[in-house]
Amino acid sequence: MSALPLNAVPFAFDTEFGADGAVLRASTWQPTKRAFAPAEVEALVAQARLEARQQALNEVEALRAEALSIVAQTVSQAATALRGVAEAHRRESAELALAAARVIGSAAFERFPRRPLEAALEALGQEMDATPRLVVRASGLDEDGRAQIEALCAQAGFSGLVVFRDEPHLPAAAFALEWADGRAEFDPAEAEARVAAALNAALAAEAGHAEPPLEGGAHDRRGF
Missing domain, CATH: 3.30.360 (Dihydrodipicolinate Reductase; domain 2)
Structure with missing residues (x-):
């Protein structure tokens, strides 16, 4: 006995008949369409292009959002670093000014x-x-x-x-x-x-x- 192929699907009787032979529930099975008219082919191609374009736009939007998030994080880190540099510069400038004033004041007090x-x-x-x-x-x-x-x-x-x-x-x-x-x-x-x-x-x-x-x-x- 030969083995069944892996893609074999058992036949299912999904049409239900009554005792008198009348159809009580019709089958929902539809055969796979293997032939398309030119207009149908063009419609399918257009639909595929539209879906591909939408998918590309979604990917671009995701990349843009990720890039903006990275830029925002970088700017925040840079702003924090710049604040630290500015504060250190102000403090060092103040210390230098105090040192200069100390020297000038000492010389002035000695003279006057x-x-x-x-x-x-x-x-x-x-x-x-x-x-x-x-x-x-x-x-x-x-x-x-x-x-x-x-x-x-x-x-x-x-x-x-x-x-x-x-x-x-x-x-x-x-x-x-x-x-x-x-x-x-x-x-x-x-x-x-x-x-x-x-x-x-x-x-x-x-x-x-x-x-x-x-x-x-x-x-x-x-x-x-």
């Missing part, structure tokens, strides 16, 4: 050690006008320096008593002024630290995590 005190007396002349006594604390004040400060006080409108207190521990250009209802002081090191803190706060604000500034007293002119 009394200029910050003179500027303070000129700016605070009106506040000290009515006070009877002004205490000036500084280091290395000789007779010429004291006479110059007294002359500046007179020019600013102060007519009270100027009392000098020598403070050897104060660095050059540092001073403290004390009068009846106020005080002003200047220390180059503290001023430099405050400038650095303000600069760091500004850089932190650009990065989005700034800390609130500290509030000072109304009559305490620290770091004038």
Whole structure:
């Protein structure tokens, strides 16, 4: 007995007849069409072309979406890297500016050690006008320096008593002024630290995590 081919399909009687021979359920089987008219061939070819075109468009759209996703990820990574580079550049530029200001300020204080005190007396002349006594604390004040400060006080409108207190521990250009209802002081090191803190706060604000500034007293002119 010969074996059945692999693609053999057993015949199925799917038409149902009644007792009287009438067809109760017709068969749904349709023979495979093996001959096509030219118009049918053209319609099938057109349909195949349309399906192929749609499939190609779908593939192109999928590739475009994937490319856009890759571009978006690359741009996001590049933006993050650029933000880091810009922040590092700003911080390094600020540090360089602080270093340059430190060198320039140190040279200026060595050459003109009394200029910050003179500027303070000129700016605070009106506040000290009515006070009877002004205490000036500084280091290395000789007779010429004291006479110059007294002359500046007179020019600013102060007519009270100027009392000098020598403070050897104060660095050059540092001073403290004390009068009846106020005080002003200047220390180059503290001023430099405050400038650095303000600069760091500004850089932190650009990065989005700034800390609130500290509030000072109304009559305490620290770091004038």
